[in-house]
Amino acid sequence: MNAKYRIERGIAVAIAIAALGSAGCGRGRKSGAGDPILIGVSLPLTGDFSEPGKGIQRGYEAWAKLVNDGGGLLGRKVVLKFLDDQSNADRVVSDYEQLIGKDKVDLVFGPFSTRLVVPAARVAEEYGMLFVEPAGAAKQVFEQGFKNLFYAAPAVASEHYNYLAKYLLALPEATRPTTAAYAAMDDPFAKGTAYGLKARLEAGGVKTLVDEVYPPSTTDFSSIAAKIAASKADIVVGGSQYQDGVNLIVALQQLSYQPKLAAFSTAPTEAEFAKAIGNKAEGILAPTGYTPQLKFPSNVEFVRAYTAQFGGPPGEDEANGYTTGQVVAAAVKAAGCAAQGECQGKLVAWVRANQVDTVVGPLRWDDKGRPQGAHMIQQWVKGKIQVVLPENLKEADLIYPKPAW
Amino acid sequence: MVSAALVVQSLVLGVLLGGLYALLAAGLTLYFGVMRVVMVAHSAFLIVAAYLAWYFHLRTGLDPLLSLPITVPLFFAAGVAMQRLLLARLHPATRTMMSVLLTFSVAVVIEGALGTLFTGSQRRIQLAYSGASLELLGARVAVVKLIAFALAAAAMLALYLVMTRSRFGQALRATIQHPEAARLVGIPTDRVVGYGFGLGLATAAIGGTALALDSTIYPSLHWRWIGPLMAIIVVGGLGSVLGTAIAAMVLGMAMSLLQIPLGTTWAQTVFYLALFATLAVRPQGFFGGRLAKRF
Numbered sequence: 001m002n003a004k005y006r007i008e009r010g011i012a013v014a015i016a017i018a019a020l021g022s023a024g025c026g027r028g029r030k031s032g033a034g035d036p037i038l039i040g041v042s043l044p045l046t047g048d049f050s051e052p053g054k055g056i057q058r059g060y061e062a063w064a065k066l067v068n069d070g071g072g073l074l075g076r077k078v079v080l081k082f083l084d085d086q087s088n089a090d091r092v093v094s095d096y097e098q099l100i101g102k103d104k105v106d107l108v109f110g111p112f113s114t115r116l117v118v119p120a121a122r123v124a125e126e127y128g129m130l131f132v133e134p135a136g137a138a139k140q141v142f143e144q145g146f147k148n149l150f151y152a153a154p155a156v157a158s159e160h161y162n163y164l165a166k167y168l169l170a171l172p173e174a175t176r177p178t179t180a181a182y183a184a185m186d187d188p189f190a191k192g193t194a195y196g197l198k199a200r201l202e203a204g205g206v207k208t209l210v211d212e213v214y215p216p217s218t219t220d221f222s223s224i225a226a227k228i229a230a231s232k233a234d235i236v237v238g239g240s241q242y243q244d245g246v247n248l249i250v251a252l253q254q255l256s257y258q259p260k261l262a263a264f265s266t267a268p269t270e271a272e273f274a275k276a277i278g279n280k281a282e283g284i285l286a287p288t289g290y291t292p293q294l295k296f297p298s299n300v301e302f303v304r305a306y307t308a309q310f311g312g313p314p315g316e317d318e319a320n321g322y323t324t325g326q327v328v329a330a331a332v333k334a335a336g337c338a339a340q341g342e343c344q345g346k347l348v349a350w351v352r353a354n355q356v357d358t359v360v361g362p363l364r365w366d367d368k369g370r371p372q373g374a375h376m377i378q379q380w381v382k383g384k385i386q387v388v389l390p391e392n393l394k395e396a397d398l399i400y401p402k403p404a405w
Numbered sequence: 406m407v408s409a410a411l412v413v414q415s416l417v418l419g420v421l422l423g424g425l426y427a428l429l430a431a432g433l434t435l436y437f438g439v440m441r442v443v444m445v446a447h448s449a450f451l452i453v454a455a456y457l458a459w460y461f462h463l464r465t466g467l468d469p470l471l472s473l474p475i476t477v478p479l480f481f482a483a484g485v486a487m488q489r490l491l492l493a494r495l496h497p498a499t500r501t502m503m504s505v506l507l508t509f510s511v512a513v514v515i516e517g518a519l520g521t522l523f524t525g526s527q528r529r530i531q532l533a534y535s536g537a538s539l540e541l542l543g544a545r546v547a548v549v550k551l552i553a554f555a556l557a558a559a560a561m562l563a564l565y566l567v568m569t570r571s572r573f574g575q576a577l578r579a580t581i582q583h584p585e586a587a588r589l590v591g592i593p594t595d596r597v598v599g600y601g602f603g604l605g606l607a608t609a610a611i612g613g614t615a616l617a618l619d620s621t622i623y624p625s626l627h628w629r630w631i632g633p634l635m636a637i638i639v640v641g642g643l644g645s646v647l648g649t650a651i652a653a654m655v656l657g658m659a660m661s662l663l664q665i666p667l668g669t670t671w672a673q674t675v676f677y678l679a680l681f682a683t684l685a686v687r688p689q690g691f692f693g694g695r696l697a698k699r700f
Contacts, residue, residue, distance in 0.1 A: 246621075
């Protein structure tokens with residue numbers, strides 16, 4: 001009969017699963033005191049995010065080398081296992097499933113970009129693993145109810161401009177800007193930065209005259225620029241990545257629009273920026289989470305070791321990868337363990353309750369995993385980009401209003 | 406409130422944009438006219454020309470406009486070769502349908518080749534006059550946009566003169582209007598069709614150079630051009646160069662003006678709304694002649 005056949009088949013399947021399961025267990029590794037600490041990471045090494053993905057990877061590698069040269073962690077060597085998720089959200093899930101479930105890694109580090117961090121964090125959460133991540137600053141990351149996630153950078157996207165907002169609102173009434181124009185890419189990170197400043201300035205009484213959101217594929221910015229120029233806003237804020245920021249600035253220059261202040265995320269921090277906008281960068285502002293010049297003790301060591309290893313100074317992605325390593329290492333040292341299971345709960349509890357000194361400064365987190373710092377503000381002064389805010393880290397004085405471009 | 410200055414500014418930008426659309430759509434409608442093929446790879450060739458202009462500027466440091474004497478004959482020859490070697494081999498009965506598949510694959514190959522050669526990074530030509538502008542009718546007009554428009558207008562005029570004043574143009578129009586009759590009066594239609602195709606691709610060379618002056622380019626950019634261009638040639642009437650030019654101007658201005666109330670994302674839909682409206686109300690297009698009706 002059919003029913004009998006079904007039962008038999010059910011038993012067969014059950015046996016097969018059991019067999020596979022035990023075979024799987026047989027292959028799994030058991031870590032002991034002398035064994036290396038295996039750390040699993042999935043990164044976008046190919047595809048859309050491959051450039052920042054490789055930057056994070058270099059940061060992780062620099063961290064592992066420095067730790068191992070110094071005798072390892074808890075006396076054990078650290079070994080990184082990288083998988084390539086090809087910038088694909090489905091791949092990132094199966095990658096972490098494999099790393100945690102099959103490869104039995106002792107610890108995991110996060111991948112790159114909001115779109116990959118969220119699905120990856122869900123897997124880590126299911127297995128109860130500590131999940132420190134180097135990217136994924138958008139507010140959506142922290143609205144998923146994750147308990148084990150911590151972002152290893154000074155601030156989430158919407159807080160990047162906090163120092164600038166404070167500075168502008170503290171200006172005397174005669175020079176304080178009263179109107180602003182915003183243009184932001186339809187991307188959680190880029191838009192998050194511009195809208196964070198917008199919310200603060202609006203609360204401080206600065207009127208919004210233009211609020212434009214453009215798709216990431218936009219290449220012609222003449223119409224957006226026309227709107228901004230026609231509004232004659234005192235200041236212009238761009239929630240940009242790289243090329244869109246350059247294009248918008250050139251389009252604004254073509255319209256002879258001269259704002260008192262121009263702040264763009266990401267683009268101005270790139271080395272080729274000034275040349276790309278015809279060397280008229282003087283006075284343009286950008287928030288940044290990291291510069292190699294930072295004087296924190298571990299950063300001096302990091303920059304020296306990184307430069308020796310890779311032949312050039314680290315960028316923000318590399319620093320964020322390295323910071324992730326520092327945070328996890330601090331937790332491992334404090335908890336005295338690095339393994340799956342109970343240990344992970346101790347690690348999470350420690351990170352939540354403590355402050356960690358990193359290459360981007362001291363970091364601590366709120367109950368959602370949001371770091372409680374702020375980004376520095378950089379400005380193009382005398383032909384190079386320099387930190388102007390906050391006061392205690394500045395390399396040059398902030399120029400306001402900015403010279404004509 | 407929307408200021409008059411912003412409207413004027415947007416109108417001027419719309420005219421400048423429309424000029425470039427007109428030139429590119431002219432090539433596209435020419436292919437359809439001479440051989441009833443839908444050339445999906447037209448905008449991919451446009452990006453190739455833009456990359457050549459960029460690369461030329463990068464290597465020589467000379468003005469990208471000087472790359473035209475190289476790219477225009479090159480593209481003309483490529484057009485003739487493509488017609489002879491690929492499109493002419495399609496069976497006439499299914500040529501229109503199959504040409505979509507064939508040229509689609511050509512577009513994908515071009516995109517892949519550009520990505521391999523120049524990587525996926527966005528590129529932009531940096532010229533001494535990139536940020537310069539002139540005051541015109543109370544609007545600020547970027548010099549690079551003006552040059553691009555002048556280039557497009559000159560190319561359109563040249564195309565118009567070739568089509569109406571030269572013997573080759575007469576032969577080409579005869580071939581478009583009635584291939585069999587043209588053959589009967591002794592026109593070598595096969596050769597004429599090949600040259601017509603070359604002419605169409607030459608417009609992509611000029612358009613690509615104009616595009617490279619004031620835009621970021623990357624290998625997959627062509628997909629963003631082909632949609633609006635297809636919409637323009639349908640609205641203008643398939644095969645009608647003049648109708649295409651008018652439709653391009655009208656839609657270019659409409660998009661530019663609609664960006665004021667709607668924003669960048671939604672203003673792009675004007676091309677497709679115009680396409681739907683045309684198909685529903687006047688499927689032969691607003692300026693199309695017998696050709697479009699017959700199709």
